[in-house]
Amino acid sequence: MASKAFAVIAGVGPGTGAACARRFASAYPVALLARNPENYESLVQEINKNGGKAIGISTDVSKEDSVKAAFKKIEEEYSGATCAAAIFNASGPFARKPLLEMSVESFAKSWEVSVQGALIFSQASLPHLLKHAEDSSAKYPPTLIFTGATASVKANAQMSGFAAPKFALRALSTSIAKEFAPKGVHVAHAVIDGVIDIPRTKDWLKDMPAEAKIGADDIAESYWNLHLQSKRCFTNEIDIRPMLEKW
Amino acid sequence: MASKAFAVIAGVGPGTGAACARRFASAYPVALLARNPENYESLVQEINKNGGKAIGISTDVSKEDSVKAAFKKIEEEYSGATCAAAIFNASGPFARKPLLEMSVESFAKSWEVSVQGALIFSQASLPHLLKHAEDSSAKYPPTLIFTGATASVKANAQMSGFAAPKFALRALSTSIAKEFAPKGVHVAHAVIDGVIDIPRTKDWLKDMPAEAKIGADDIAESYWNLHLQSKRCFTNEIDIRPMLEKW
Amino acid sequence: MASKAFAVIAGVGPGTGAACARRFASAYPVALLARNPENYESLVQEINKNGGKAIGISTDVSKEDSVKAAFKKIEEEYSGATCAAAIFNASGPFARKPLLEMSVESFAKSWEVSVQGALIFSQASLPHLLKHAEDSSAKYPPTLIFTGATASVKANAQMSGFAAPKFALRALSTSIAKEFAPKGVHVAHAVIDGVIDIPRTKDWLKDMPAEAKIGADDIAESYWNLHLQSKRCFTNEIDIRPMLEKW
Amino acid sequence: MASKAFAVIAGVGPGTGAACARRFASAYPVALLARNPENYESLVQEINKNGGKAIGISTDVSKEDSVKAAFKKIEEEYSGATCAAAIFNASGPFARKPLLEMSVESFAKSWEVSVQGALIFSQASLPHLLKHAEDSSAKYPPTLIFTGATASVKANAQMSGFAAPKFALRALSTSIAKEFAPKGVHVAHAVIDGVIDIPRTKDWLKDMPAEAKIGADDIAESYWNLHLQSKRCFTNEIDIRPMLEKW
Numbered sequence: 011m012a013s014k015a016f017a018v019i020a021g022v023g024p025g026t027g028a029a030c031a032r033r034f035a036s037a038y039p040v041a042l043l044a045r046n047p048e049n050y051e052s053l054v055q056e057i058n059k060n061g062g063k064a065i066g067i068s069t070d071v072s073k074e075d076s077v078k079a080a081f082k083k084i085e086e087e088y089s090g091a092t093c094a095a096a097i098f099n100a101s102g103p104f105a106r107k108p109l110l111e112m113s114v115e116s117f118a119k120s121w122e123v124s125v126q127g128a129l130i131f132s133q134a135s136l137p138h139l140l141k142h143a144e145d146s147s148a149k150y151p152p153t154l155i156f157t158g159a160t161a162s163v164k165a166n167a168q169m170s171g172f173a174a175p176k177f178a179l180r181a182l183s184t185s186i187a188k189e190f191a192p193k194g195v196h197v198a199h200a201v202i203d204g205v206i207d208i209p210r211t212k213d214w215l216k217d218m219p220a221e222a223k224i225g226a227d228d229i230a231e232s233y234w235n236l237h238l239q240s241k242r243c244f245t246n247e248i249d250i251r252p253m254l255e256k257w
Numbered sequence: 258m259a260s261k262a263f264a265v266i267a268g269v270g271p272g273t274g275a276a277c278a279r280r281f282a283s284a285y286p287v288a289l290l291a292r293n294p295e296n297y298e299s300l301v302q303e304i305n306k307n308g309g310k311a312i313g314i315s316t317d318v319s320k321e322d323s324v325k326a327a328f329k330k331i332e333e334e335y336s337g338a339t340c341a342a343a344i345f346n347a348s349g350p351f352a353r354k355p356l357l358e359m360s361v362e363s364f365a366k367s368w369e370v371s372v373q374g375a376l377i378f379s380q381a382s383l384p385h386l387l388k389h390a391e392d393s394s395a396k397y398p399p400t401l402i403f404t405g406a407t408a409s410v411k412a413n414a415q416m417s418g419f420a421a422p423k424f425a426l427r428a429l430s431t432s433i434a435k436e437f438a439p440k441g442v443h444v445a446h447a448v449i450d451g452v453i454d455i456p457r458t459k460d461w462l463k464d465m466p467a468e469a470k471i472g473a474d475d476i477a478e479s480y481w482n483l484h485l486q487s488k489r490c491f492t493n494e495i496d497i498r499p500m501l502e503k504w
Numbered sequence: 505m506a507s508k509a510f511a512v513i514a515g516v517g518p519g520t521g522a523a524c525a526r527r528f529a530s531a532y533p534v535a536l537l538a539r540n541p542e543n544y545e546s547l548v549q550e551i552n553k554n555g556g557k558a559i560g561i562s563t564d565v566s567k568e569d570s571v572k573a574a575f576k577k578i579e580e581e582y583s584g585a586t587c588a589a590a591i592f593n594a595s596g597p598f599a600r601k602p603l604l605e606m607s608v609e610s611f612a613k614s615w616e617v618s619v620q621g622a623l624i625f626s627q628a629s630l631p632h633l634l635k636h637a638e639d640s641s642a643k644y645p646p647t648l649i650f651t652g653a654t655a656s657v658k659a660n661a662q663m664s665g666f667a668a669p670k671f672a673l674r675a676l677s678t679s680i681a682k683e684f685a686p687k688g689v690h691v692a693h694a695v696i697d698g699v700i701d702i703p704r705t706k707d708w709l710k711d712m713p714a715e716a717k718i719g720a721d722d723i724a725e726s727y728w729n730l731h732l733q734s735k736r737c738f739t740n741e742i743d744i745r746p747m748l749e750k751w
Numbered sequence: 752m753a754s755k756a757f758a759v760i761a762g763v764g765p766g767t768g769a770a771c772a773r774r775f776a777s778a779y780p781v782a783l784l785a786r787n788p789e790n791y792e793s794l795v796q797e798i799n800k801n802g803g804k805a806i807g808i809s810t811d812v813s814k815e816d817s818v819k820a821a822f823k824k825i826e827e828e829y830s831g832a833t834c835a836a837a838i839f840n841a842s843g844p845f846a847r848k849p850l851l852e853m854s855v856e857s858f859a860k861s862w863e864v865s866v867q868g869a870l871i872f873s874q875a876s877l878p879h880l881l882k883h884a885e886d887s888s889a890k891y892p893p894t895l896i897f898t899g900a901t902a903s904v905k906a907n908a909q910m911s912g913f914a915a916p917k918f919a920l921r922a923l924s925t926s927i928a929k930e931f932a933p934k935g936v937h938v939a940h941a942v943i944d945g946v947i948d949i950p951r952t953k954d955w956l957k958d959m960p961a962e963a964k965i966g967a968d969d970i971a972e973s974y975w976n977l978h979l980q981s982k983r984c985f986t987n988e989i990d991i992r993p994m995l996e997k998w
Contacts, residue, residue, distance in 0.1 A: 074361050109436055110380060114321050117376055121368055125421055129364055133357060170432035174372055174425040181424035185417035189356055191994050221982045228984030235976040241962045241994040242948070243969030248989050253932050253982040438747050468735045475737030482729040488715045488747040490722030495742050500685050500735040568855050603930055604874055608815050611870055615862055619915055623858055627851060664926035668866055671922035672915035679911035683850055
């Protein structure tokens with residue numbers, strides 16, 4: 011890779027975030043953001059041990075100051091590098107709740123992480139993505155990816171605390187895509203429509219074959235393939251399901 | 258009307274809100290909520306003078322306390338009445354803004370009014386709507402209507418501050434519709450796709466015929482017709498355009 | 505009604521078509537098209553006996569000649585009248601079929617009725633609708649309505665023989681709406697998302713309350729309300745569900 | 752590649768079809784279907800000369816007999832092989848036409864190629880795709896891809912002859928995806944939203960940079976990446992735009 015570039019991933023947990031970290035670390039130094047350092051510490055070690063380069067930064071994506079501080083640290087650590095890929099994988103909780111029992115606070119909190127967080131992350135990463143777009147030695151167009159869910163396109167009963175922010179995130183992604191594509195930034199939204207196979211979902215669908223769940227590594231590979239697309243072929247939305255998903 | 262019932266309209270300004278107030282006041286006593294009393298004062302007078310019954314309550318829909326206080330006042334004024342119709346017409350501002358110039362505060366503010374406000378208003382009105390559903394003398398199923406916009410289904414460049422909340426509002430509406438329809442509440446979302454003909458838009462499209470803009474009274478009539486639908490025929494979404502709209 | 509106008513309904517059976525015939529016959533002379541005269545004979549009698557005016561014409565909507573002949577007859581019977589409303593309610597069969605067992609012929613047949621039929625009917629009725637738009641004594645804008653289904657927006661497994669034409673019909677409706685709205689014709693598409701309560705579905709959902717099915721008369725009332733909308737407020741799509749529908 | 756497998760591409764012209772032929776020929780023997788042999792002859796030569804394996808078969812995809820004959824020839828040529836990938840790239844013409852000037856014949860013709868053709872091609876290829884799904888030595892899940900367009904999701908005025916079939920094709924693709932995913936076949940639909948850079952479009956957008964058009968090779972690469980997805984990560988729809996597309 012001729013250009014000096016990094017990738018940044020917000021919302022690094024044991025699933026999609028970690029898988030993206032590993033996948034993008036095979037090509038770029040990575041910065042991993044999560045509120046809880048436990049979520050990235052061993053992963054940072056693993057990547058650095060395996061010949062990659064990673065840093066972890068404790069960040070609350072819903073807070074502008076926290077994200078700005080994180081990017082300041084990235085700029086110091088990866089001084090002079092542009093941003094090849096930024097992945098927003100943070101999300102408010104998936105939680106079913108009768109409408110009349112949902113607290114306004116929890117509804118607001120879900121928005122703050124999923125949507126306000128996505129805005130703050132985009133505003134922080136776009137200047138670096140734009141620099142990558144202007145770098146003629148860059149191998150691939152800079153890519154900004156947002157992780158959505160079934161609830162990005164389907165609002166079920168008792169799911170508004172999750173679906174309202176996810177619908178909003180999809181709108182944000184599309185709006186940014188339209189504004190920044192002409193400047194060379196590839197923005198994409200992924201509708202992850204199914205259960206991701208992670209430790210937390212171990213007991214879900216456990217009488218079903220492995221193909222009933224989505225592989226986190228497979229999501230990461232699909233995100234990587236979005237990154238490889240040329241300026242003459244930007245995909246702005248993909249959906250992802252396991253083979254056995256009903257939809 | 259055998260049952261004692263009221264209608265409540267949040268977001269009463271000079272356009273859709275006022276038109277709905279007049280239309281629903283022909284059948285029900287109405288409660289009009291707006292932050293600024295100027296927005297409802299003359300309208301309240303007009304309705305009361307013309308043989309209807311109206312009260313106005315200064316309310317910040319984005320604040321739970323404010324909405325709760327408003328409904329307490331409604332319960333006092335229309336004591337013992339159930340809610341036949343609740344219309345949420347409040348909205349953050351329609352504002353074009355390059356993403357990197359948009360403040361996180363203004364983005365959050367737009368959400369607070371358009372989406373958090375809709376949640377708070379729904380939580381306050383649904384218990385009264387449910388009582389109407391249980392009232393066998395009620396003439397029509399209780400109706401909860403949310404006013405959306407082009408941006409509810411289309412997220413253009415530089416419009417995320419408006420589109421993200423509007424997408425979210427649509428998800429909220431659908432989720433509430435699915436949860437409360439089986440309990441007899443009719444929930445609908447309206448995609449208002451065009452310029453409404455109000456004093457503020459007087460100079461927009463002014464070289465075009467009247468059919469280039471949406472009539473606020475016509476929107477109110479369409480909302481009223483949603484209210485008339487039977488339990489065997491709930492429309493959960495309508496779009497509305499003037500004859501000359503390009504879409 | 506100052507203007508001399510008629511309404512035409514294609515696809516008159518015992519459900520939506522008959523209900524529309526009755527509803528629109530309360531305001532306009534109606535022409536009822538169905539392949540099988542049994543589907544309209546008693547209805548024509550009923551309307552004429554009750555003070556309305558109706559004619560029935562045996563028509564195969566999938567054949568251009570047949571529809572042209574039907575409109576020639578309408579022009580003779582309702583000489584000098586313009587078309588206030590045209591409703592296309594014909595449809596290929598709702599049939600579940602494994603893809604590899606579906607015959608190309610049945611797939612084509614479903615298309616011919618649902619989509620080609622809709623095109624032919626539109627081409628035949630639009631000149632009359634346009635005349636109504638130009639008639640300054642017309643009470644309401646001329647209205648062209650297409651009946652869709654759940655399958656208009658959702659393509660389930662083994663349902664492509666029904667869903668493919670229904671998706672196509674929705675596209676046709678939107679395209680016509682965009683072309684003819686500026687000329688004053690109101691075009692609308694209805695997503696009928698549930699079981700309509702007709703003799704054929706008597707045994708469906710029979711352990712459920714009446715609110716589990718859609719009332720055909722209620723659909724007709726909603727179509728009528730679409731017809732009443734002004735040029736400053738065209739709704740181009742509605743969905744319709746019974747209160748107890750899961751969606 | 753352990754398994755003996757072929758890829759088949761219907762609708763091979765100078766753009767997407769040829770690019771897919773080249774891309775998939777790097778991994779599989781290919782069968783290229785087009786009505787006019789001129790569309791594949793030099794391409795077949797090119798692939799065979801470059802170390803790949805290709806056959807061309809003159810086929811009218813809208814005719815069941817013609818497609819069956821083509822697959823019979825494929826079975827002879829690639830005897831014992833299963834189908835790793837089938838790409839349906841045929842389409843009725845993109846043509847703007849006022850509704851009242853469109854002939855029913857041209858409307859029907861567009862459907863026959865775009866939708867009936869897709870059904871016939873699917874019915875012919877699915878048995879071979881299913882065999883590939885059962886072949887434990889197959890490297891990737893068998894993939895069936897349909898090429899859509901802007902008109903698959905947007906029905907503009909005067910475009911119904913193109914949009915109605917494209918909406919229908921999308922429904923067909925989704926329905927097949929849901930039926931055959933549990934059997935291991937990956938079905939995907941691509942919304943190609945922009946002008947593809949081919950000889951025929953040379954003069955379109957010619958004052959614009961190269962990034963105003965979609966690269967046919969880039970589409971083929973995206974299709975290839977769909978093919979690589981695992982059973983735990985099927986993408987059923989992608990959109991594709993050039994960087995400078997307005998949408």
